[in-house]
Amino acid sequence: MNQQDQASSTQVTSATSVSSRQAAKRSRANNSAVRSKRLRMQLTDTHDFTEIDSALDRGAVWFYRKNVENFASYRDFLRAVKPELVVRLAEIVGNRPIKYNLKLEASYHIPRSEAPPEDRAFKTRARALLSDTDIGCAVDEDFEVMLAEEDVYSGRGSGFTLSHIDGIMLSVYKYTPLAGSSYIPIPSEINNRKAIINPQNIDQSCFKWSILSRHVKGDHKYRVDRKYFNEEHRYNFTGLTFLTPVSQIKIFERQNPNVSVNVYGLERDDVKMKWLVYPLRVADQEQQNHFDLLYIGDSVKSHYAYISDFSKLVRKQKTRHQGRIYTCKRCFTCFDDRPKKHILRGQQALEQHKLICGKNKPILPVMPAEGSKVEFEAWVKTQRLPFVIYADFEALLEKTDDRMGAYTRTVHTHHPMSYGFMVKTSDDVPSTIP
Structure with a gap:
């Protein structure tokens, strides 16, 4: 065997080894989930959350609340357990704030197949529950999600x-809500951007002072004194x-028509x-x-400060451009007024971007470190399907010289x-349905 054949053989053996380890890992996770579910089904057999x-x-x-009544309809089952769930959550949240989530478990099978039933679960994301939360409404929303x-x-x-x-x-x-307290200095790197008003309060009302700071006139806006007290009537x-925890800001918005509030955090990137x-x-x-x-x-403690110029605050982490920028406050995508052929710019580009981004969860995009790898590990959440479809298009490439902006040129259309496609099924799936 020559060196090339040996190298090829080593690669195949390595790939097979990785595949075997992944399969073993997936099998252990599935077996663990099955054992846990069987144990749950044995532990409880009452008409209550145990x-x-x-x-x-x-x-x-x-x-866990078992389906002891053997409801065949999800809606009937959830309708029956809702009062018990609301009571249980009310008892717990009466002592402290919490986060909770729900997982609806069931078994599924393939008709006319000898394959054993498969477990399936439908889950909700963790939801914060405070003393003033409408628990019934929160439960209804979670049921609809599942x-x-x-x-x-x-x-x-x-x-x-x-x-x-x-x-x-x-x-x-257990859940400890984010809440503002007394004065905390802002890191000098952020303070030097001249985009923050940071009230130096000695009480626990920094949320209120950060809101009112926008209306304070004159010098020394950071001093919480009579200038602030004179503005308390506004809201x-x-x-x-x-x-004031972040979760209570919705109360402030409800009580003050035409008011909205965004909150942003700050973290240190030790790499950059x-x-x-x-x-x-x-x-x-x-x-x-x-x-x-x-x-x-x-x-130990937390603090709110007012962002007087959002673009100044985030500019350095997004662009080296020194002119005015227009920044999306959900994903931090930014646009400027520099001329670009066939491309929207400035405020117009931002408004167009908001039509797409406005429905998404706010995020801070972070690119992976150079040389890092992404590996799928959530094998327990996967499920084998009885068939798979492979499809492909073939196309003719027509040469073109169109330009898209100052730096992009289209080479081919x-x-x-x-087109073609192939359907591959499992051995136990009949090719025809009688």
Whole structure:
């Protein structure tokens, strides 16, 4: 065997080894999930949410409600368990703020197949629950999320049919809401951007002072004195606690028509040795009277400050351009007024971008480090399907010399010429349906 054959053989062996390890890892995860579910089904057999496990000194607690009535409809089952769930959550949140999520478990099978039933779960994201939260409304929203997920699963042609609704799991987690307190200095790198007004309060009302700071005139705006007290009539702050958690900002918005508030966090990038601003809370729609606040702090205390110029604050982490920029407050995409052929620019480009970005969750895009690799590890969340479809287009390439802006040139235009597809099924899937 020559060196090339040996190298090829080594690569094949390595790939096979990696594939085997991944398959073994996926198998262990699936077996663990099956064992955990069987244990849950044995532990509880009551018409109530029963505690089945806890961890981290009860920082995480799990409850389970089995489908002891054997409901065949998801909506009937959820309708029956809602009062019990609301009562259980009310008992827990009466002592402390929490986060919780729900997981609806069931079994599915393929008709006219000897394959064993497969477990399937429909889950919600963790939701914060405070003493003033409408628990019934929150539960209804979570139920609709799980039902919508099940509708998508049933309607995408998986071939599986509902066999049995097993039950619903309630996971409860200890939660400490973000809340502002007394004055905290802003890092000098951020302060030098001249984009922040940071009230130097000695009480716990920094949220209120950061809002009012926009209306304070004259020098020394950071001093919380009579200039601030004279502006307190502008907004209704009743119903807020001081410390004010981020979750209570919606109360402030409801009590003050035409007011909206965004909140941004601050973290240190130790690789690039600079501070990065990122979104914590972004209003669905900016109102006529809009505020951007910076939330800073540590494990001991936290603090709000008013962002007087958002573009100045984030410019250095997005671009080296020194002119005016227009920044999306949800994803930090920025635009400028430099002329670009056939491309929108400035405020017009930002408004066009908002039509797409406005419905998305606010994020701070972070590119992976050079040389890093991304590996899929959530094998327990995967499910084998009975068929797969491979499809491909063939196209003719027509040469062109069109330009898109100052730096982009189109080389070819693709004209579809033909297509093909192949359907590959599992051995136990019949080729025809009787």
